[in-house]
Amino acid sequence: MIEMQDIWKTYADGTTALQGVNVVIDRNEFVYIVGPSGAGKSTFMKLIYREEVPTKGQISVNGFNIGKLKHRKIPYVRRNIGVIFQDYKLLPKLSAFENVAFAMEVIETPRRLIRRRTMEVLELVGLKHKASSLPAQLSGGEQQRVAIARAIVNSPAVIVADEPTGNLDPETSWGIMNLLEEINFRGTTIVMATHNKEIVNTLRKRVIAIERGTIVRDQQRGDYGYEI
Amino acid sequence: MRFSTVLRHLREGFKNVSRNGWMTFASMSSIAVSLFILGVFMLLALNVSKLADQLDNQVQINVYLQVDVEQPKAEEIERTIKRIPEVKSVTFVPKAEGLKRFRESMGEEGKAALEGYENENNPLPDAFEVEAFNPQQISFIAKQIEAINLTDPAKSIAKVKYGKDTIEKLFSITNAVRNIGIFIVLGLAVMAMFLISTTIKMTIIARRREISIMKLVGAKNSFIRWPFFIEGAIIGFFGSLFSTLILLFGYSQLVKTTSATVGLYMIEFASIDEVRMLVGGTIIALGTLLGVWGSTISVRKYLKV
Numbered sequence: 179m180i181e182m183q184d185i186w187k188t189y190a191d192g193t194t195a196l197q198g199v200n201v202v203i204d205r206n207e208f209v210y211i212v213g214p215s216g217a218g219k220s221t222f223m224k225l226i227y228r229e230e231v232p233t234k235g236q237i238s239v240n241g242f243n244i245g246k247l248k249h250r251k252i253p254y255v256r257r258n259i260g261v262i263f264q265d266y267k268l269l270p271k272l273s274a275f276e277n278v279a280f281a282m283e284v285i286e287t288p289r290r291l292i293r294r295r296t297m298e299v300l301e302l303v304g305l306k307h308k309a310s311s312l313p314a315q316l317s318g319g320e321q322q323r324v325a326i327a328r329a330i331v332n333s334p335a336v337i338v339a340d341e342p343t344g345n346l347d348p349e350t351s352w353g354i355m356n357l358l359e360e361i362n363f364r365g366t367t368i369v370m371a372t373h374n375k376e377i378v379n380t381l382r383k384r385v386i387a388i389e390r391g392t393i394v395r396d397q398q399r400g401d402y403g404y405e406i
Numbered sequence: 407m408r409f410s411t412v413l414r415h416l417r418e419g420f421k422n423v424s425r426n427g428w429m430t431f432a433s434m435s436s437i438a439v440s441l442f443i444l445g446v447f448m449l450l451a452l453n454v455s456k457l458a459d460q461l462d463n464q465v466q467i468n469v470y471l472q473v474d475v476e477q478p479k480a481e482e483i484e485r486t487i488k489r490i491p492e493v494k495s496v497t498f499v500p501k502a503e504g505l506k507r508f509r510e511s512m513g514e515e516g517k518a519a520l521e522g523y524e525n526e527n528n529p530l531p532d533a534f535e536v537e538a539f540n541p542q543q544i545s546f547i548a549k550q551i552e553a554i555n556l557t558d559p560a561k562s563i564a565k566v567k568y569g570k571d572t573i574e575k576l577f578s579i580t581n582a583v584r585n586i587g588i589f590i591v592l593g594l595a596v597m598a599m600f601l602i603s604t605t606i607k608m609t610i611i612a613r614r615r616e617i618s619i620m621k622l623v624g625a626k627n628s629f630i631r632w633p634f635f636i637e638g639a640i641i642g643f644f645g646s647l648f649s650t651l652i653l654l655f656g657y658s659q660l661v662k663t664t665s666a667t668v669g670l671y672m673i674e675f676a677s678i679d680e681v682r683m684l685v686g687g688t689i690i691a692l693g694t695l696l697g698v699w700g701s702t703i704s705v706r707k708y709l710k711v
Binding site for chain 2: 255
């Protein structure tokens with residue numbers, strides 16, 4: 179599903195974020211990416227949804243060699259990747275329903291399909307009753323649920339979640355984790371960067387630890403491994 | 407593209423226009439002003455060239471003989487001119503008639519000044535007025551008439567005159583009008599484009615978040631661009647529509663109030679019907695194009711899609 183071969187990434191300002199990363203993530207895996215701030219986690223994530231391109235090395239996602247992808251083709255790759263952020267990135271003037279439907283609209287889905295599918299995913303994240311609420315009227319956890327609904331509405335093969343519980347209290351975080359596990363259970367690969375020790379140590383999954391731009395540990399059913 | 411997508415782009419385009427109220431107004435005004443001036447110059451050029459056409463039709467050749475040419479010689483020349491196939495008619499204007507016309511053209515003052523030049527004292531030569539079947543052959547005929555002198559040792563023809571000077575003067579005016587117009591209009595068009603691209607830039611900045619989310623969920627670049635093109639086209643279209651309306655209204659008023667006076671000189675304005683499609687169509691098409699161009703610049707520069 180995701181394959182990186184000797185990935186290097188140096189930014190224009192000279193900082194090197196990744197140095198020779200090799201990793202294979204299979205279909206339907208659930209992977210935590212852990213490590214100190216500034217270790218290269220975010221760059222790792224951005225490479226997957228092609229926000230950044232590697233300076234050196236090959237990366238393929240879902241069969242696309244995305245380092246060498248033509249600009250024209252990028253949108254089609256992104257349609258197969260759902261992205262979730264710490265700060266939700268919802269459009270403030272649109273309702274929960276509209277925020278989710280937006281993701282279908284921009285890839286030109288027929289209207290009647292949009293309605294049905296949007297209500298379907300809002301029900302899955304447990305927010306059907308708040309479909310017409312604006313983001314400001316929702317709690318942090320609810321906003322993240324809307325963001326997750328938006329990420330999965332086009333049925334992507336991979337979900338990339340960059341600290342999805344970073345702004346949430348523990349109880350709400352567990353709700354989000356249950357939801358992600360449910361989505362993973364339905365067949366979606368999930369790559370999640372996190373600083374949440376409790377979640378990693380409780381909900382045991384594969385753990386990839388990145389430090390100073392390299393993978394220092396890759397462990398099935400691993401633990402968080404850092405003291406905070 | 408799906409029909410619902412087209413509708414969406416149109417909706418978004420109009421939404422953007424109303425979102426940046428003042429900037430939209432500024433860009434529309436600058437389009438309107440620059441195209442209004444373009445329109446004025448177009449109308450000027452159109453009417454001057456129409457005028458040139460009309461004068462062209464009234465053009466005749468005046469052939470002046472030497473003062474001392476005798477009657478039989480003059481008749482011989484007249485016959486020679488008549489033999490030129492392109493010539494429609496030749497009218498003999500004896501010197502007495504020439505003096506009479508000259509006096510009339512001078513009015514009251516001339517009467518006194520020209521006193522005592524009658525008969526033997528008449529300084530004017532005999533002349534012919536030559537008309538052509540086709541005004542465009544005028545200069546060709548004139549050359550042939552001049553050529554008569556070549557076989558005439560007395561060189562009886564003093565001068566061959568036709569409306570060449572007038573027509574050339576008119577064309578040089580038309581050209582000047584056109585050149586000055588092009589400069590002013592180019593300058594204004596650049597300004598209009600700059601304003602439009604700034605307006606679009608503001609829309610893009612206001613919608614940065616939305617655009618980044620669109621990109622993340624896999625919107626095609628063309629999908630992201632369309633609303634901005636439509637916004638530019640709307641600004642260009644309405645700006646130029648506004649200037650066209652004012653221009654055509656102003657022109658029709660001008661024609662209405664002055665055509666009676668101008669008609670005395672045997673010339674007429676380009677009719678409003680003629681102008682409506684030509685000037686109006688050009689201006690609106692140009693304005694819309696300018697709008698799209700302005701937004702293209704911004705989209706390319708700031709969207710980086």
